[in-house]
Amino acid sequence: MQEYAPVKSGKVREIYDIGDSLIIKATDRISAFDHILKNQITGKGEILTKMSAFWFQMTKEIIPNHMLSTDPADMPEFFRAPGFAGNSMKVKKLTMLPLECIVRGYITGSGWASYQKTGKVCGITLEEGLKESQKLAAPIYTPSTKADLGDHDENISYEQSVDVLEKQFPGKGEEYARVLKDKTLALYEKCAGYALSRGIIIADTKFEFGLDENGVITIGDEMLTPDSSRFWPLEGYCVGASQPSFDKQYVRDWLKANPDSDYLLPEDVIEKTILRYREAYDILTTG
Numbered sequence: 001m002q003e004y005a006p007v008k009s010g011k012v013r014e015i016y017d018i019g020d021s022l023i024i025k026a027t028d029r030i031s032a033f034d035h036i037l038k039n040q041i042t043g044k045g046e047i048l049t050k051m052s053a054f055w056f057q058m059t060k061e062i063i064p065n066h067m068l069s070t071d072p073a074d075m076p077e078f079f080r081a082p083g084f085a086g087n088s089m090k091v092k093k094l095t096m097l098p099l100e101c102i103v104r105g106y107i108t109g110s111g112w113a114s115y116q117k118t119g120k121v122c123g124i125t126l127e128e129g130l131k132e133s134q135k136l137a138a139p140i141y142t143p144s145t146k147a148d149l150g151d152h153d154e155n156i157s158y159e160q161s162v163d164v165l166e167k168q169f170p171g172k173g174e175e176y177a178r179v180l181k182d183k184t185l186a187l188y189e190k191c192a193g194y195a196l197s198r199g200i201i202i203a204d205t206k207f208e209f210g211l212d213e214n215g216v217i218t219i220g221d222e223m224l225t226p227d228s229s230r231f232w233p234l235e236g237y238c239v240g241a242s243q244p245s246f247d248k249q250y251v252r253d254w255l256k257a258n259p260d261s262d263y264l265l266p267e268d269v270i271e272k273t274i275l276r277y278r279e280a281y282d283i284l285t286t287g
Contacts, residue, residue, distance in 0.1 A: 094210025
């Protein structure tokens with residue numbers, strides 16, 4: 001049996017090159033504030049993989065995605081071991097574009113903090129008088145650069161995103177930037193509408209895109225998981241305050257309240273976190 005080693009390890013994902021395609025394993029690691037925490041959240045990787053697969057299937061008419069299979073039978077024997085069960089996806093190889101494509105439908109988190117100081121979010125001026133967690137008149141697109149492990153992403157303007165893309169793909173910056181913005185907003189509109197019908201508000205999320213072998217812009221990485229999105233329960237939603245969530249905001253809040261934790265979570269926080277992830281997945285995909 002041929003053995004494989006990761007060609008890249010990120011905060012959560014490990015990527016394996018199997019020749020004509022890749023295997024992406026979503027581990028049970030969890031990150032917050034650009035740190036990998038010392039605990040693992042057992043079962044989290046499987047939920048991330050299944051949730052991404054669900055959204056990829058739902059949105060394939062909007063934009064192609066990189067998913068080929070989540071069936072271990074379609075992967076080399078090495079990936080049929082228990083450590084890869086349920087948490088691995090066979091995907092197309094893409095030339096990734098150097099942006100995180102963020103869309104915000106509600107004002108919260110760092111966007112709320114920025115708005116309170118400047119009336120702007122990522123350089124975009126918003127209407128006066130907004131309250132925390134309020135739905136925006138229309139979703140806004142706020143791209144960022146993709147930082148290396150341990151570094152911070154940098155919010156940039158749409159115009160700067162054109163320059164970033166132009167630098168790597170001369171003559172294509174403006175075209176690619178426009179497609180990324182349009183597709184990001186279209187994906188959010190469809191998926192946020194679906195989630196709302198199931199009782200979940202998607203406050204914001206991020207996507208990553210790449211070029212396939214034919215130069216077609218394709219969505220890759222993960223999609224609309226609790227790691228990459230803010231999911232709020234519709235029941236009890238109240239403008240003017242922070243919201244309970246189905247995502248890792250629970251972990252972020254605990255870390256903020258316990259600054260001396262050294263990124264080590266207590267067992268009850270781990271248990272509550274995985275329960276929230278599972279609940280979100282079940283609400284969105286069952287029935």
